[in-house]
Every structure is written in structure tokens, then in C-alpha cells.
Amino acid sequence: MAHYVIMGCGRVGASLALTLERRGHSVAVVDQDEHAFRRLGRHFGGQRVTGVGFDRDALSRARIQDAYAFAAVSSGDNSNIIAARVARETFGVEHVVARIYDPGRAEIYQRLGIPTVAAVRWSTDQVLRRILPDSDLAGEFRDASGRILMAEVRVSPGWIGRPLSALEAAAGVRVAFVTRFGEGVVPDAGTLYQQGDVVHAVMAVGEQDEAERVLARGPEGAGGLPGEAGAGLAEQDTAVEGNGERS
16 A cells, blocks of 8 residues: 655546555545545545645655655646645655646656646546556556557656667567657657556456566666668558657
8 A cells, every 4th residue: 555645636636546446555645725635435444634835744644755656746837846846856766757738848747857738638647647556557548358458658767869760679669650749650660668658558368467567677687789670661550550759
């Protein structure tokens, strides 16, 4: 069981808190409006902390020092990013995410190392995918036979600047698309992995754990740069399918 701290008890924050509690985790919700906690219902067993989400005292009362992850999902972009940075830089929380309303700011925050999600109706699921442990993540898509899975995979920063074809060859997967600065990008043979990219890959069911172990080690741990051979295959596929990079 992990401990999670959520800033903001609006629709998304309350949904996150209740979902995490149902999964057996401990949860603390921080909001400066105590009336917002009514969204949690009477049976919520986690903490309700009244205060500003980036205030150190409020975060300490929410047991931020014990948190596996922190999600800033209030209605203010600036408050969310400040709170996320305080959680990471002051309290050392490794897994943080900030909900962003202005897509124009997403690139700036991604470059600061803060994953962001757009304020859309499915953002609860997006936040969960960024803060839950790997073992809690489910595949995004399975084909009708149940043999093929498309899932978000975690990638080591060591792959930054490497072709996505190198990731494919090392892990034995096919990159379907990447989410870059909040937008989907269909890669071609020359597309490089960039900081902040979220990689969605297609693989055989049962191979996700091994693929993530390979990608988490970086190119050196994966046995050098196998992308040279993989790039040739990707180029052939690109020539046949006519896919181009969208940015």
C-alpha cells in the first residue's frame, strides 16, 4: 500500500482520491475550501487537509514526506505547478503530476521535469497512469484475440536523443505513438525520444514487464545501440505505409 497526496478536491481530485482508496492505498487530499471535501462522501477514510496545496505546513500535515506520489489537480495552473515543484524539490517526491488548463504552458513545465495532463474529461485516468506503481497499471488496448497489448511504457532518460527505432529494437516492441507536450505524434524512422515524451508501444501480452525492464536500463544496459538494425526495418515500414512525423 502506498501513500498519495492530492491537491485539489474538485471533480478530478475527488475521483482520484476515491479510486486510489478503493485500490487499497492511503490518501490525503488538500484543499483550501473545506466545503470541497463533500465531494469525497461520508465513507472516505483518508485525510482531509484544509490549506493551500503548496504550503509546506499543509503538505506536512498531509504526510507528504511519506508520499509515493503527488498530484496537483486544482483549478489554477500556477498553483498546480508550484505545488508540484515543492513536492519534488523540497520533499523529494519522485512521482509528481500537474493538471494544466493552458496547453501553451505545457512545454515549459515538461522541460522543468513536471509531467502534465490536459484538463479534459478523461484526465483522471491520465493522472492515474502517471502516479500508480507499474504493477497497478492496466493495458490501454487489447485486440480481440487478447494476444496483443498497447500500453504506456516507462523509459529511462538515458534514451533521450536516441531514435525510437532503437527503443523498438532493444525492447522488442513497436512504438505506436508518443505524447509530446500534450499532443500525439506518430513517429517515423527519424523520430528521436525527447525529454517528457510518453511512449505508447504495441507488444505481445506478457512482454510488458520485460520491455519496461529493458527500457528502464537505458541504451547501455540494453546492450549498446541496437537501433541501427531496427532503423532499417522501420524505414522499410515507413516507405510502405507512408507515415510521417506530426508535430
